[in-house]
Amino acid sequence: MPTFAAIATLAQMAAYFHPRLQESRRVAGNRLRRLARQWPQTVFHLVAGGALLALVGFGVLHIDGDRIGLVLRLLAEQPLMVGLAFAAFGFAMCRNATLDLLQELHLGWWGAAPVPPAATRRSLHLHALLQTALGNLIVFLVLAGIVALSRHDASWFRPLLAAASSGFWLGSGLGYVVVRRLGRQRRDKLVQQHVSTPLVKLAVLDHPQLPHLADWQRRETLRRWRSGGRNWQFLLLGLLFPTGLLPWQMIGLLLLCIALIWYGLALRSSEDVLVRATQLFAAMPLPFPRFAAGTARYPLFAWICASLLGATGLLLQSAKPAIALAFAAAIGLGSLLSLCLTWRYRHRPGVARVRASAEVLILLLVAYQLPPLAPLLALGLAARHYLVARSLA
Amino acid sequence: MPALEIAGLVHAYGTQRVLEGVDLRLQPGEFAALIGPNGSGKTTLLRCLAGILQPQQGRIAIAGADMRSDTLAAKQRLGFAVDPTLLPNLLTGRQCLELFAGARELGAIPAATLELAEALAFTRWLDHEVQAYSLGTRQKLGILLGLIGEPPLIVLDEPMNGLDPLSAFALKQHLVHLTREHGCAVLLATHALEVAERFISRCVLLLGGRLVQDWDTPALDAIRHDPDTSLEQVMVEALQRFGAPRND
Known part of the structure; x- marks a missing residue:
């Protein structure tokens, strides 16, 4: 049963961020409680997941890290191309995810709720920021994993990470700006209709x-x-x-x-x-x-x-x-x-x-x-x- | 100050115009039914006045707050029942109500909402996740979310769908109580004319994106007191008079 203090915190949070963040937190809490209730199934999944992870780890240890490192070193010699590739990826990721969230906030069950526009804006900022940071962390972990597997030269690591990260953040920022501009237009334009009629009947x-x-x-x-x-x-x-x-x-x-x-x-x-x-x-x-x-x-x-x-x-x-x-x-x-x-x-x-x-x-x-x-x-x-x-x- | 003021509202999906210059004014304490055949634009009108859709032309003001220029104030004065299909499956009913109470800057779920939940036999579902709800139970939660905080204007789209007779009666009594005791205005889109007929103080007919007929309280009283007619019959006659096409 929630306490009054918890509800008061909810009201304070609503002033800063969209209540959709509270919704996500509560959904996560409910999921965890359900996992605890169904503990035999959870234990089975953990054991099976652990075994799968061990198998993947075993396979990864047999990958020739030096060979991948060599490829990455060659890529690091083309920082502009790498940066542009990651910018494209960051743009698509941030644009699609922010657009989905914006559609949900405007057209979903929160559509008629009195939420300050500034709170919605801050929530979109936070969502895009966290998502980009998480994406960048994954890029970092993958490259760091390859460094760990490479037994020799890892000089490619820093330039490649710098090119990938800067491209990723730039692309992500651009994707975010594009969606924010779209959000300022009419709301029904958020849902894009595309004709699905095939040219030839089959x-x-x-x-x-x-x-x-x-x-x-x-x-x-x-x-x-x-x-x-x-x-x-x-x-x-x-x-x-x-x-x-x-x-x-x-x-x-x-x-x-x-x-x-x-x-x-x-x-x-x-x-x-x-x-x-x-x-x-x-x-x-x-x-x-x-x-x-x-x-x-x-x-x-x-x-x-x-x-x-x-x-x-x-x-x-x-x-x-x-x-x-x-x-x-x-x-x-x-x-x-x-x-x-x-x-x-x-x-x-x-x-x-x-x-x-x-x-x-x-x-x-x-x-x-x-x-x-x-x-x-x-x-x-x-x-x-x-x-x-x-x-x- | 009117609870709702709509002037010259126009909305189109692409090239298809759904609302063609709607004008409507509701005073505090009015209980109005919005009726019309399928595809006449009822849901579009309600979604426009809830701020979910933005009309191409026209003005909407909720208790004096303009929906376009002062959206937050307008939405604070509006209660809009949530579509049952949009409810989040993984939250409990109580969590949904707490979230909406928080969004309305209320300290907790208001006692009136919990009383209505009891009257709708929803209390035992409060701590269950939405995914376990039947259609009727989802409908009850959607209505409770719309009524939370008892704002000056309450808008409901087919709220009786899926409700059992006892719950439907309790809801109607509650809405009448809100209009008479709290001065809330209620706008209810419905096809259940026999249900609306006994409770409403006003009825408007939407046809082809225009409000073509408006029955005020004396007109409705005359229909009620005439044993040879009903609102359903009067609406059918009006539809025939205006040459309503069947869009369903």
Whole structure:
């Protein structure tokens, strides 16, 4: 039961910051209390997480830190490029996160609450500042980790960190200014509408019993693509694009990168639609295999397109056909695993994302140590997730 | 000073104009129902006067405070029920009320709010997380958040949705009490005409983004005392007279 003093503090805090900060603090407190209440599950997750961390640590210790250090030293010799790349990243990160928060404060449950504009402004400042500081800390920790792994030269560390950090803060600041300018405009402009109608109809993608489900995934992908959801990746690509390549090699690299960026967006959109379709069909007598077949069609189509485009790009860069095939198989297996996990955790998509990241990391470590075992392990994991997903239906 | 004054309000989503010059004035103590068919602009009007949407033209003043030039003062004089779908799942009802009490610079959750919570049979849900609530329970919390501090103007969008008959009756009694004893003005958008008919002192019909009809207290009394008619029948006749299209 909260004390009067606590409520008085709330009232004082409201004068300085938006009460959304208090909301976050209370949500975190509630989460911790729930973890304590469900302690057997929490202990299991801690033990499993610890084991995973130990495995990752073991893998990391076997990485050739000197080789990465050499790459970073070469990068440190190009401080302008590094700075610009991190500026693009900082800009995208800060712009998107601040815009999301601004939308929530203006259009969400706080929309009609009497909160002083100065408190909202201070909260946005604080949010952007903390986020940028956290991002910079992660960059620092990653580079410091590589220094720890490098047994020899670490002279690249300071110039690279300085270039990355200054670019990151500059980009982040610019992203923040852009959103603040947008916030001063009309509020309904905060919600940007983008047309999601495809140029060409692909009725062939429709499942006979679940028509338009694939179209829904495709439209979601198009909406995100046209709203510039991956522009920062293209910006990064533009900044890091190597010079001195032959024209067809340049075209090849461009095709490969576009295929990867587009496919990442298509897969993510398809999975988000899958989760929303689960809620929509919650009361429908829909067998899971049919639902799975209906939701797999568009990702499969996207994989075929991305594989063809990426493989063409690799071949143009004089790669062997086997490498092009391996590329298609690798992204296919990775996305199959991700899709099966989303089916399994369709009611808890956050768990699917965390688990997909962890399992892909393990597969990469296995591929590094025992390459032939990785595809088999990926197929085994995907089959296991599919069977569990099916049993939940 | 009117509790609400709207003059020449225009709002459009892109090229689609939803409000076409709305004028409305509510006096303290008035209990007004805003009625109209689906897509007539009711929710847009309420979101504009709550400061959530910014209209392209027109003026909104809440108890004398202009929503555009003095947003904070206007919002301090306004209570707007929160949409149940926007409530934060991981907070308890009490935490939500404490946050809103803090935002209104109240020392604690007011006793009147806790009394209303009791009348709405919400007290036992106060310390449960919102994610455990049914639709009706979420609706009750949204209403309690809107009524906290009993501001001069209370705006509710379809508040009876999902409420059981006892809770709906308790809410209506409370709103009547607020208008008569505290001088609050209430603007209630609703389709439940039979529910509104017995309690309201005024009714306005929104059609195609314009307020086309306004029934004051004597007109409503005449409808109530005529056994051969009802507000529902009068509204249907008005819709036919104004040639209302069906937008649902």
